[in-house]
Amino acid sequence: MSEREIQAAIDEIAEALGTGASLDDLTGRLVAYSAQFGRADDARVRALLNREVPEDIREWEERHGTRTAVEPLIIQANPDLKMEARICIPLIHRGVRTGLLYVIDPLAPEDPDRVTTTVNAITGHVELLATVLYEMASPHLDERHQRELEFFAACQGNAGALETVANWPPVRSAASLRLAVSIFATGEDIAEFSETRAAQLRLASQQTVSRYPSVIAGSVQDTHSVVLLRPDNEANAALRLHQRLAAASGVGQPGDTAPERLYTGVAENISSTSELPEAYRRAVIAAQTAAVEPESGTIATWETIGPYRLIATRLRTDGSISDLLDTLVDADPNGDLVNTLEVFYDQGDNVKAVADTLHLHRTSLYYRINKIRDILGVDPLGGATRLELHLALKARRWTRRPRI
Known part of the structure; x- marks a missing residue:
């Protein structure tokens, strides 16, 4: 026309x-x-x-x-x-x-x-x-769309797509590659997005990913975006891309009122596209961890998510994994004791840090720990019991992750 x-x-x-x-x-x-x-x-x-x-x-x-x-x-x-x-x-x-x-x-x-x-x-x-x-x-928009499809198919393990992506010049010339996945989530359920807001976030992601210099390949899906970065091209490339995505979408900025937050997961460096499917799986898990674990911040790397590596890949979390935690949850309708115990574990028994985090006096903190001990009938700070409860608390968080 x-x-x-x-x-x-x-x-x-x-x-x-x-x-x-x-x-x-x-x-x-x-x-x-x-x-x-x-x-x-x-x-x-x-x-x-x-x-x-x-x-x-x-x-x-x-x-x-x-x-x-x-x-x-x-x-x-x-x-x-x-x-x-x-x-x-x-x-x-x-x-x-x-x-x-x-x-x-x-x-x-x-x-x-x-x-x-x-x-x-x-x-x-x-x-x-x-x-x-x-x-x-642009006469290249259709080509870009096809490349996005091929890249995402490669991340999902399609053999033909993996071979195609491996032959892209930017991929062949990179000394190492790093995969990052970004998820927009609101509350505990990504499905809470309206269709309009989901489309806005998708468009903001597309525009940011397509223009970011360290991105070799990228694909924006309805629930998340995935990018392949050249880490030697820019220090902290994944973090900087995360910041730009958050700014473009209007979330995570000082004073913003948007209910959504952006969470990014980053897999470890890879040297071959044959490792893309596993890197994608790990980056997704890291992003989901960031969405449910406050200790992670809004960007998490596979290397640093600790127990979630085990929980996501080795444990079935669709049911209870700890009778002890079930007992505590049943006796704690407001969740104050459960939250106190998790913060205590996370802070490595640093009583001052726990009290400051929970805005409690130390006496109140000790009272809660003793109450937990009475409910469980065992010491929650002792060896195997502590290990079981801490892992169960993290598995409980994992059940709230945004699904992809």
Whole structure:
């Protein structure tokens, strides 16, 4: 489709809706505007004259969520910018945001149903424009999509995909490789995400992974992203990528209110793509550990997750593994004693650190330990009992991990 045909599509949208419409790409460049139909506010005229969205207008639009939007939203009017209210419709093709369609509608803020009515009236044009911008954006997008599929298949052990990935020049030339898996989780269940929020997180991950210089290969799935890094290209590459993913998605930042958090797991370095499936499994376990174990922080490496290496690979955790822990849990409906015991174990009997962590006086801490001893009928700090309970507590956490 030529630019003339894109312009014709925008004019048809404007005619169908009876108002001005415009199309921006993701860089802020004005692609097309319905110059022959409907009035334009001063804000859009400025964009038309400059062929790009002015910074103050883009900032106002982004305050309403246009940077990560995957569903239509309303942009409120801004008298200071001489800007009327409008509806923003993200254009998405094959999971990739390709542009933003704006329709001027001063009545939209008072009648949110107008968003649905507007979108329904121009659905065919929206799908067409999304496809066209996708094809115009880069002739390599289809190739990139295929490479993502092949890479993820290799991580899952597909022999043909492993052979293909092994022959990619960046992989062949790397002295060593490191695999990282990042999971967005909210609460204890990744399934709590709305479809809209899940799509936003996926798009943010795609844009970050595709642009990060240390990434040799990457694939973004519905529940997680997996990347192959060249560790000798940048110190702490996995940590820095984790930070960029968190920033791009709006989670884990100072003062943010998002219920989600990003957790990343990193496998040890590998020297051959034949090791990818095992590295992927280990990186997933490390990421899940970070999601359930506060001691790990938000990024964990396979080498440092301790008992979870055993729990995830050797133990069945779909049922009870300790009668002692079951007894304590049953006698502790508020969970205070269970939490106290786990913190005590984690802090290596450092009474001051435990008291500070739990905000307890030492006397209260000793009282709780004695109460646990009375409930169990054995000393929870003694040898084999301690080992059993500590491992059981971690296995209990593991049952809450976000599933992939």
